[in-house]
Amino acid sequence: MSDAFLAVDWGTTNRRVYRIEQGRVVHTERDGKGVTAVTDFEAEIRGIRAMVGDLPMLLAGMVGANIGWRLAPYVAAPAGIGDLARHLLRIDDRTAIVPGVSTLANGRPDVMRGEEVQLLGAAAAGLVPADALLVQPGTHCKWARLAGGRIIGFTTAMTGELFALLRGHSLLAPQLTGAVSANDAFLAGVEEAKRRDLTASLFAIRAARMLGTRDDADAAAYASGLLIGSDVVARLAGTPPDTVHILSGPELGELYSAAIRANGHAASLIDSHAAFLAGIIAIERQSR
Amino acid sequence: MSDAFLAVDWGTTNRRVYRIEQGRVVHTERDGKGVTAVTDFEAEIRGIRAMVGDLPMLLAGMVGANIGWRLAPYVAAPAGIGDLARHLLRIDDRTAIVPGVSTLANGRPDVMRGEEVQLLGAAAAGLVPADALLVQPGTHCKWARLAGGRIIGFTTAMTGELFALLRGHSLLAPQLTGAVSANDAFLAGVEEAKRRDLTASLFAIRAARMLGTRDDADAAAYASGLLIGSDVVARLAGTPPDTVHILSGPELGELYSAAIRANGHAASLIDSHAAFLAGIIAIERQSR
Numbered sequence: 001m002s003d004a005f006l007a008v009d010w011g012t013t014n015r016r017v018y019r020i021e022q023g024r025v026v027h028t029e030r031d032g033k034g035v036t037a038v039t040d041f042e043a044e045i046r047g048i049r050a051m052v053g054d055l056p057m058l059l060a061g062m063v064g065a066n067i068g069w070r071l072a073p074y075v076a077a078p079a080g081i082g083d084l085a086r087h088l089l090r091i092d093d094r095t096a097i098v099p100g101v102s103t104l105a106n107g108r109p110d111v112m113r114g115e116e117v118q119l120l121g122a123a124a125a126g127l128v129p130a131d132a133l134l135v136q137p138g139t140h141c142k143w144a145r146l147a148g149g150r151i152i153g154f155t156t157a158m159t160g161e162l163f164a165l166l167r168g169h170s171l172l173a174p175q176l177t178g179a180v181s182a183n184d185a186f187l188a189g190v191e192e193a194k195r196r197d198l199t200a201s202l203f204a205i206r207a208a209r210m211l212g213t214r215d216d217a218d219a220a221a222y223a224s225g226l227l228i229g230s231d232v233v234a235r236l237a238g239t240p241p242d243t244v245h246i247l248s249g250p251e252l253g254e255l256y257s258a259a260i261r262a263n264g265h266a267a268s269l270i271d272s273h274a275a276f277l278a279g280i281i282a283i284e285r286q287s288r
Numbered sequence: 289m290s291d292a293f294l295a296v297d298w299g300t301t302n303r304r305v306y307r308i309e310q311g312r313v314v315h316t317e318r319d320g321k322g323v324t325a326v327t328d329f330e331a332e333i334r335g336i337r338a339m340v341g342d343l344p345m346l347l348a349g350m351v352g353a354n355i356g357w358r359l360a361p362y363v364a365a366p367a368g369i370g371d372l373a374r375h376l377l378r379i380d381d382r383t384a385i386v387p388g389v390s391t392l393a394n395g396r397p398d399v400m401r402g403e404e405v406q407l408l409g410a411a412a413a414g415l416v417p418a419d420a421l422l423v424q425p426g427t428h429c430k431w432a433r434l435a436g437g438r439i440i441g442f443t444t445a446m447t448g449e450l451f452a453l454l455r456g457h458s459l460l461a462p463q464l465t466g467a468v469s470a471n472d473a474f475l476a477g478v479e480e481a482k483r484r485d486l487t488a489s490l491f492a493i494r495a496a497r498m499l500g501t502r503d504d505a506d507a508a509a510y511a512s513g514l515l516i517g518s519d520v521v522a523r524l525a526g527t528p529p530d531t532v533h534i535l536s537g538p539e540l541g542e543l544y545s546a547a548i549r550a551n552g553h554a555a556s557l558i559d560s561h562a563a564f565l566a567g568i569i570a571i572e573r574q575s576r
Contacts, residue, residue, distance in 0.1 A: 066498075074499070102499055108480065108488075109495040140491060156495070157487035158458075165453045170446075192396065196484040197522035199445035199515070200396075203428055207397040207444070210354075211362070211390055227487070234485035 005056045006048065007280040010063035011114060012036055019052050023281050027052060035062045041069035045095060056094040058284050060276075061114035064089060064097040074102035074111055080150035081120050081279070085286035098283060105153040112154060115142045118247050118272050121279020123149040127270050128245040135235075135244055136272070137228075137252040139164070143235050157231045163224060172205050175219040182258035185218035189225025190232070190262045198230050224255060232259045241265055247272040293344045294336065295568040298351035299402060300324055307340050311569050315340060323350045329357035333383060344382040346572050348564075349402030352377060352385040362390035362399060368438035369408050369567070373574035386571060393441035403430045404439060406535050406560050409567020411437040415558050416533045423523075423532055424560070425516075425540040427452070431523050445519045451512060460493050466508040470546035473506035477513025478520070478550045486518050512543060520547045529553055535560040 004021040013034035019027040029052060038044050045057065064072030072089035079101045088096040100113030115136050122128045123146050130149040136142040139160035145153050167176045180186065192201050205223055208214040214222065236244075243266040246253050250269070257267035291311075297304040301322035307315040317340060326332050333345065352360030360377035367389045376384040388401030403424050410416045411434050418437040424430040427449045432442035455464045468474065480489050493511055496502040502510065524532075531554040534541050538557070545555035 102495075104499075104501075108492040109499045109501045110492060111495045111498045141487075155488050156491040157485075158491045159487050161459060162487060162490075165457055169453055169457050171449060195522075197445075198486050199429075199447050199450060199519055200443050200522060202446045202450075203444040204396040204398060207390075207399045210399045211392075211397045213392075213397045231487055234483075234488060 060098040072097040072099040077103040117279035122275035125278030178220040185221040186225035189222040190229035193229025323356040348386040360385040365391040405567035410563040413566030463507040473509040474513035477510040478517035481517025
């Protein structure tokens, strides 16, 4: 094969396809054909090759989950680029799926699938040090510790999902319609989170309305600060000052930055797109 | 008036009416006419008197909230029987609503409405000491500290509501269909709660399924233990051994008892029905 391949970042609801030649992206496609929208994966694979190029393909993300195409078993942490490359699920001689990573290191089970490519790519590309703490905010927020460029442990928090549940279905929902930014209300929520008493802090949002102690326009920002702050303080309380490298878009990145700084640590925003590409290119190279 | 009156425990979804003579219940009615099911409260009041007796009435609970009949402003803690009796919202010369109680004592706003009658009644009837820690498990779990028979501070946790949200709407919902009892899985959840990292502990329920480390039949009990344990540890961590008096039915009472004992404290189950009656009778007496 030539030094060209197709990389697919195939998530639950979205899909990105990259044609990579000599370590550079020469073409990109993005669509809404996440794994939950696909039934015939072989037809999709043929379609991608017809559209973007008849090349070897490396797939990452939920495509390797039980809701995806084929189950690519987790590799146990510590895991680096080489470990993932050695444990690719090979569908045929030019199609393979990158495995996820699992851990029991924190005394509880945890899994990731897709995030590992970004995390390891960030170190491989020198976007973060080989020994670093990284966070990927979102529905299920991932915190990972790298050592020597490998994932040695990680923790997932349901931060984003809880916020969506509260906004969509809870007693607090009518109060949580306002905008969220890293404003004073957000920082007040981050401060409250240091009490590590989330279920009571949440009810206080309701009580603040009854007693008129906070304008409801600020309630969503406060709740966001409380949830993100709970995540940050659980990860960082009692640890020496460090830099947390944030892999995310600017909006969530700004919120996590503010919460991390309010807990006495430094925050640095990393380009998650560049990290994914560096990771998938490194895995492809080591898999040959 | 004679020494007879009607007491109404008027909640969001249910209503209980008691005819009380010389401090004893002589007749009880219970129905589903909670405040959200009622539009014409004056007609309901006439109906109750026609059915149970043409007597003075003392109403407690959500009937005094903004979703009820008339807003009975909160009394700020510390608050005892006498404070509530002095601040009744008098509708007419023989109809009054018991106010709720508010606090800012824990550095955050909190409110209760209806629970205060049970809490103060438990002490008035000698069911608990005048200085005691009480808990009322439920959708919004109340923890109250009494001193000298008065409520000096309290905290509400959204414990039950969060469990319902997770069971009804979250990614974990398909795993949370099993029975909940104070079994080993419940106690494992209580133990995990000591980490005070609820959002990550919740995701581990998902990861346990992916890695096969826990049978999903145990997931609901584990999640319940995690949520109730989070509530208990936030209230009791670092406090000297004490007895927590639980005002609840046997099912939630057993779960809270187990979680409280697992955190090194004693638990005692109190008859919440008897506590309400003692409270409303004491308020009526002091209001004359």
